[in-house]
Each structure stands twice: as C-alpha cells, then as structure tokens.
Amino acid sequence: MGGAPAGLEARSLVKRFGATTAVDGIDIAVRPGEFFTVLGPSGCGKTTFLRLVAGILAPDGGSIRIGAADLTQAPIWARNIGLVFQNYALFPHMTVAQNVGFGLAMRRVPRADRGPRIARALETVRLDGYGGRRPSELSGGQQQRVALARAIVIEPDLLLLDEPLSNLDARLREDMRSELADLKHRLGITTILVTHDIHEAFSLSDRVAVMRAGRVEQVGAPTELYELPANRFVAGFLGPVNEWTGRVGAIADGTAEVEFAGLRSCRVPALAGWRGGDEATVILRPERLGLTAASAAGEGAVVGRIDQVAHLGNLVNYRVAAGGRALLAQAPAGRTGRFALGDRVAVAWDDADLAPVAP
Amino acid sequence: MISGAAGRSALGIRLGGSVWLFLGPALLLMLAAYLAPLFDTTIVSLHPNRPTGIDRDSWTIANYLRLLDTYYGEVLLRTLRVSLLITLFSVLLAYPVGVWLAGLGPRGQAWAILVYMSPWFVNAVVKSFGWTLILGNRGLVNRGLQSLGLIDSPLRLMLNETGIVIGLLPGHFLFVLLPLWAALKGLDGNLRWAAMTLGARPWQVFLRVTVPLTLPALLAGAIINFTMNMAAFAAPALLGGTRTRVLSFIAYQVNLEELNWPFGGALAVAMLVVTLGFVMVAQGLTRGGLGGGRR
Incomplete structure (x- = not known):
C-alpha cells in the first residue's frame, strides 16, 4: 500500500x-514483500520472536532491522508495525470505525482523510458498512477482519500475524x-x-522457518521443507512420516547404498559425512508408499499385513x-x-x- | 431438584421460581430490618412532636419546614462538601494507586490490599482518638513541624472539616480502589500492546484505552465512597468537634438526646433524598457520556 515494501533482518536475537x-x-x-511464516510447536519461542520484532519485548542480545533502520532499541509506537493478535484485542469501547481509525488518529492523520482510509480498509477486508458496529456485535471471523483492517490501515512496513x-x-x-491468501x-x-x-x-507462505526450543531448525519454501527436511524433527513436525534407520554400504557419486533390515537396500543421496558402515536415517512420506494386493507384488516390493486402517474422508491411512x-x-x-x-x-x-535426514 | 437448579443458575442458565427460595431470606431481612423502619420513620416525620410524645393523630410538614432554617442548611452543605471532598481525593488517588497495585506480583498485591484495608481493623472510635494524638495542637504533626521550625503556631488539623476529611479518607478510599483494581486487572493486556503498535504512547494508552474501560468501575466505587461519607458518624463526631457538625450527628442528637423523633425522621429522610439524588446523577453519568456508552 505504502512505498516499496521493507524487509526484516533479525540477527542473533x-x-x-x-x-x-x-x-x-x-x-x-x-525479503521485502515476502509472506514469511515462523512455524513450530507451542513453547518453541515463535511468539517471543514476534514480540521482539514488534517491540513488546526487549531482546537480551542481537539486532532487528526493518528496511534500512535499526529498530532494536526503538519503542513500539515508533516501529510502524501492524500486529494482529490471536485474541484480536479490539478496543471494546470503540466502534469498528474507531478501532480502525485509532492508528490514524495516533499518527495525526487529518480528520478529513481518516474517513476514506477507514472505509477503504474495511472494504479490503469485506466489512464495508460495518463501521458503526461494536466489536461485541460481530462474529469471531468479522472481529478477525476488523483486527486486520486496523493493522493494515496504517500502511505498516511489516505486518505481524500471531496465530x-x-x-x-x-x-x-x-x-x-x-x-x-488473496489479501497477500x-x-x-x-x-x-x-x-x-x-x-x-x-x-500462505513464500518461505517458512521451522523453530524448536528457541532455535531455527530450517528455513525454506514449503515444498523444500516437505521434500528435504534438514533433520528428523522437521520431518516429523511437518506431518506423519516413515523414518527408517539402516546401515550405509558403498558410496559412489554422492549416492549411497543403504541396507534397511527387514526391507531392502535402497539408493539414497548421501549426506556429507556419511561413511560406509555408518547408521543412516531416511524419511519417506506415507503418500509415496504404494500398496497393491500381495499377489501382484512387483520387484523390490515388501509384503506385509495391514494392522490399522483410518478413513479420513478423502484419504485413507x-x-x-x-x-x-x-x-x-x-x-x-x-x-x-x-x-x-x-x-x-x-x-x-x-x-x-x-x-536422507540428519539425526 | 433445588440444588440442581441452583447449579445450573451458576452456569448462567435461567432458573424458574426457585430463585425466590434463595433470595427470600435476604429479602425478608431487608424488609423487616430496613424498609419497614424506614417507612415508619417517614410516617413519624409527618407527625408533630408534643411533650407527651409523638402525636400520631395529626399530620404536619412543620418538621420539614424547620430544615429550611439556615443552621440546618449549613449542616447539609458542610456534609455534602466534606463528602464530595473525600470522594474527590479518593478518585484522584485511585488511578495512580490502582495502576501501581495491578502491576505488582500476586503476593505484593495481597499485602498492599491488606495495608489499604487496615483502617477497618480498628474500631472507628478508637481510630478517631488515635487521630487526635496525631492531629491535635500538641499532636505528632504539629510538634514535628514546630520542632523543624516550619510553623510558629500549631495548624488546626482537627475540630474542623480538615479533621473529618483526614479521618475518613484512608478507610473510605478502599471502596474506590477495590472496584478499580479489579477492573484494571481484568483488562486484556494485549489491548495495551495493540494500541502501542498503532502508535499510542503510554499516556495515550492510559487516556484512550485504560480510562474509558475502567471508568464505570471507578464511578461505582465513587458512589459507594460518597454514600459512606454522607453516613459516617464516629469520625465526624470526634474529629469535627462541636462547631463542625454533620447531618448524621445532628440526626443522632435530635433522635437520642432531644428524643424528637419526628424532626429526627425529617432529618433522616432529607439525608436519604440528598444522597440518592447524588447517586442517581452519578449513575446517569456512567450510563451516558463518561462510560462511552459501553454495552
């Protein structure tokens, strides 16, 4: 909405x-204009990270830059950040229009300019005509959209969405x-x-960072993370997965022969550091496992017995x-x-x- | 069955006639011990007082006309002035203390509340005598100021309206503080951060978010505070002295020393009407502009 979008750079926070x-x-x-997601289980530090960026918390170390400006020590009100809270945090004593106009009033936008900008923001979130209502008169989804309108009407350098x-x-x-996704x-x-x-x-995301215990485990595009998780945690967090540990045999041209007890030996791209005789772990997504009747077993197939079935409607596990x-x-x-x-x-x-995944 | 209905009502589900079973005892007590005597007092105030006692056969408004005497007018004005002054001080102190209190840890809050409650651990008469040791001409404050050379002659801190205000303020402040403290604690902490990310500085958050959302609680406390100030008896009697009488003390004198119940009744009704009038004005303020039309 504003000028050129700004990027964020957080260093050693x-x-x-x-x-x-x-x-x-x-x-x-x-990156400027990017839709970036910080993904992780509860308690991994992702909300703390968000609050550090917003300025609600002060970091004990590291720096935060938005665009060209170092905002590590800047007060919250000087950061020009739009923040949408999990519980929306709408002002209950104000109308929808007053909520959306709050940031404009704080920025001393002339009164005459506020009306059109509020109307445009409400239109953006498809709530035109709701300006006179109170938050308590709206559904959860509508309150969510007011919170979004309130955050984007100030044309922030950075929009933060907390769950x-x-x-x-x-x-x-x-x-x-x-x-x-449309709004983005x-x-x-x-x-x-x-x-x-x-x-x-x-x-929603262009790129995703997966966090665990206060650290970033991997950053990448969604498909990248899904196909090539950096380690077992990332692999498991992104959905159910078959995880097999076997023994490395010969390695040639970056491809390792790995022997999995009870299954068969497979050819896997070797991770740096794998040597013959080492333990190696690979993952395989459940949807990439093909099932056929045992009588039609092809070459390299493993025969087994189904011991659990779960119907999910469009899929069966x-x-x-x-x-x-x-x-x-x-x-x-x-x-x-x-x-x-x-x-x-x-x-x-x-x-x-x-x-292949690192342990 | 009854316990089941009560259990559901606690969860916010409407209950039927059994509500009277629970309200009944309290309502009966109010009726017998408060409303009936109040009604009788009103009736008595409309009868003349004779040397032989209350003349219940004839009716008069003479008791009320006597209230128009300048002496009683002065007493009424003084009572209102002192009561409003205490409420004003309480309200001015409430936000600084309440915001500080709500920011403390749970243990700190418990101890601080205990301190603010402490005036109520001592009997009102004993407490007032205690104040005389502090506020009197040869009391702690005056001797201290004199020994520091700050004043030549003692300040009059009691046996006047100042004494009444000082005597009542610490105890009655609690009733403004408690509702405000509860309201401040109940505020969603994210509202503050939301306002700040939108560009509000801390004082703007206070004026535009904190105050509008907690003002109804403050006003509720102020109303309780005011009615308690109007009705207070011991501290005004002991710290106000003979020249600074308030309505409650005059009503006591007329009823129990002069045994003139009809005029005492008129005084009581006048006090009730004035207090109720102020309460209704204050409630009008809450519902109207000040509360921001909160639903």
Whole structure:
C-alpha cells in the first residue's frame, strides 16, 4: 500500500526469561514483500520472536532491522508495525470505525482523510458498512477482519500475524485462510505469520522457518521443507512420516547404498559425512508408499499385513506390519484399491522419494 | 431438584421460581430490618412532636419546614462538601494507586490490599482518638513541624472539616480502589500492546484505552465512597468537634438526646433524598457520556 515494501533482518536475537532462554540466537531474514511464516510447536519461542520484532519485548542480545533502520532499541509506537493478535484485542469501547481509525488518529492523520482510509480498509477486508458496529456485535471471523483492517490501515512496513486463525472454527478458518491468501497478493506488505498449524503455514507462505526450543531448525519454501527436511524433527513436525534407520554400504557419486533390515537396500543421496558402515536415517512420506494386493507384488516390493486402517474422508491411512516395522501408507479413498484390516499387501516405493535426514 | 437448579443458575442458565427460595431470606431481612423502619420513620416525620410524645393523630410538614432554617442548611452543605471532598481525593488517588497495585506480583498485591484495608481493623472510635494524638495542637504533626521550625503556631488539623476529611479518607478510599483494581486487572493486556503498535504512547494508552474501560468501575466505587461519607458518624463526631457538625450527628442528637423523633425522621429522610439524588446523577453519568456508552 505504502512505498516499496521493507524487509526484516533479525540477527542473533536472544531473549531469556529467568533461567529459560526462549529465543536462543535466531537469524531470520525476510525479503521485502515476502509472506514469511515462523512455524513450530507451542513453547518453541515463535511468539517471543514476534514480540521482539514488534517491540513488546526487549531482546537480551542481537539486532532487528526493518528496511534500512535499526529498530532494536526503538519503542513500539515508533516501529510502524501492524500486529494482529490471536485474541484480536479490539478496543471494546470503540466502534469498528474507531478501532480502525485509532492508528490514524495516533499518527495525526487529518480528520478529513481518516474517513476514506477507514472505509477503504474495511472494504479490503469485506466489512464495508460495518463501521458503526461494536466489536461485541460481530462474529469471531468479522472481529478477525476488523483486527486486520486496523493493522493494515496504517500502511505498516511489516505486518505481524500471531496465530490469527486459531480462535476460529474449522470452516471459518478455511475461509479466512483463502481470504488472507488473496489479501497477500493485493497488499504486497511484508508479512510474518506465527503459527503451529502446518496447513496455514504451507498454504500462505513464500518461505517458512521451522523453530524448536528457541532455535531455527530450517528455513525454506514449503515444498523444500516437505521434500528435504534438514533433520528428523522437521520431518516429523511437518506431518506423519516413515523414518527408517539402516546401515550405509558403498558410496559412489554422492549416492549411497543403504541396507534397511527387514526391507531392502535402497539408493539414497548421501549426506556429507556419511561413511560406509555408518547408521543412516531416511524419511519417506506415507503418500509415496504404494500398496497393491500381495499377489501382484512387483520387484523390490515388501509384503506385509495391514494392522490399522483410518478413513479420513478423502484419504485413507493404513499401517502395514512388514519386515518387523510399522509402515505408514496413505492412499486416496477410491472404490478401487481399498484394503481391509488383516489384508496381505505389497508395499512399494521409488528410491527417489527417500530423503536422507540428519539425526 | 433445588440444588440442581441452583447449579445450573451458576452456569448462567435461567432458573424458574426457585430463585425466590434463595433470595427470600435476604429479602425478608431487608424488609423487616430496613424498609419497614424506614417507612415508619417517614410516617413519624409527618407527625408533630408534643411533650407527651409523638402525636400520631395529626399530620404536619412543620418538621420539614424547620430544615429550611439556615443552621440546618449549613449542616447539609458542610456534609455534602466534606463528602464530595473525600470522594474527590479518593478518585484522584485511585488511578495512580490502582495502576501501581495491578502491576505488582500476586503476593505484593495481597499485602498492599491488606495495608489499604487496615483502617477497618480498628474500631472507628478508637481510630478517631488515635487521630487526635496525631492531629491535635500538641499532636505528632504539629510538634514535628514546630520542632523543624516550619510553623510558629500549631495548624488546626482537627475540630474542623480538615479533621473529618483526614479521618475518613484512608478507610473510605478502599471502596474506590477495590472496584478499580479489579477492573484494571481484568483488562486484556494485549489491548495495551495493540494500541502501542498503532502508535499510542503510554499516556495515550492510559487516556484512550485504560480510562474509558475502567471508568464505570471507578464511578461505582465513587458512589459507594460518597454514600459512606454522607453516613459516617464516629469520625465526624470526634474529629469535627462541636462547631463542625454533620447531618448524621445532628440526626443522632435530635433522635437520642432531644428524643424528637419526628424532626429526627425529617432529618433522616432529607439525608436519604440528598444522597440518592447524588447517586442517581452519578449513575446517569456512567450510563451516558463518561462510560462511552459501553454495552
């Protein structure tokens, strides 16, 4: 909305609360105009990171730059940041228009200019005509959109979203998510979303940082993280996964032959540092495991027995006991190729789908 | 069945006729011990007082006309002035103390509240005598100031309206502080951060967010404070002295020393009407502009 969008650069950020270190040396660079998500389980420090960027908390170390300005020590009100809270934090004693106009009033925008800007912001979030209502008269989703309008009307350099969808019910969350995706293209504001929800993170973000225990584990585009997780934590956090540990055999041209007890030997891109005889871990997503009837087992398939079935509507999750392991497989729910508990099945996969992970 | 209904009502679900079972005892007590005597007092105030006692056969408004005497007018004005002054001081102190209090840790808050409650741990008469040791001409304050050479002759800190204000303020302040403290603690902490990210400085957050959202609680406390100031008896009697009488003391004198119940009744009704009038004005303020039309 404003001028050229600004980027964010957080360097070696540290924040301690007493004996615990909530943020333990974070380096995050968000590109101008990017939609960036900080993803992690609760207690990983992602909200602390957001509050450090907003200026609600003061860091114990490191620096924060937005655009060209070093804002590490700048007070909150001087940062020009739009922040949308998980509980919306709308001012209950003000109308919707007064809520949205609050930031304009604080910025001494002339009264005559405020009206049109408030109207435009409310239009952006599809709430035109709601200016006279009180927050208490709105639904959760509408309150959410007022909070968004209030944050974007000031044309912030940076928009921060703190678990903005987690208070909404499942259907509304889906609607809001697609609306946020639309808004992101229309506004072009550099945005940082903090969430524990993988779907939210993946469907909205240009890039995602996965956090654990105050540290960034991996930063990358959603597909990158999903296909090539840096370690077992990232792999497991991004969804159910088959994790196999085996022994490295010969390594040639960056490809290792890894022997998995009970399964078969597979060809996997070697991680730096792998040597013959080492333990190696690879992951395979359940949807990349193919199931066929045991009688139709092809070459390299492993035969096992289905010992758990879970129907998810559009998908079916199977657990297959094979080679002394529990293999997770996911298949579309079709009329053909359905299996029942106890069926003998052949499990097949393409070695190209195996991703090596650091422990 | 009854306990079941009560349990549901606690969860905010409407209950039927059984509500009277729970309200009944308290309502009966109010009716018998408060409303009935008050009604009788009003009736008595409309009868003349004779040397033989209350003449219940004839009716008069003479008792009320006597209130128009300048002496009683002065007493009424003084009572109002002192009461409003105490309320004003309490309200001025409430935000600084309340904001400080709400920011303390849980233990700190518990101790601080105990300190603000402490005036109520001592009997009002004993407390007032205690004040005379501090405020008298040869009391702690005057001797201290004199020994420091700050004053030549003692300040008159009691046996006047100053004494009444000093005597009542510490105890009655609690009733302004408690509701405000509760309201401040109940504020969503994110409102403050939301306002600040939108560009508000701390004082702007206070004026535009904190005050509008907690003002109704402050006014509620101020109303309680005011009615208690109007009705206070021991401290005004002991710290006000013979030349600085307030309505409650005059009513006591007329009723129990002169045994003139009809005129005493008129005084009581006048006090009630004036107090109620102020309360209604204050409540009008809360509902109207000051509360920001909060729903």
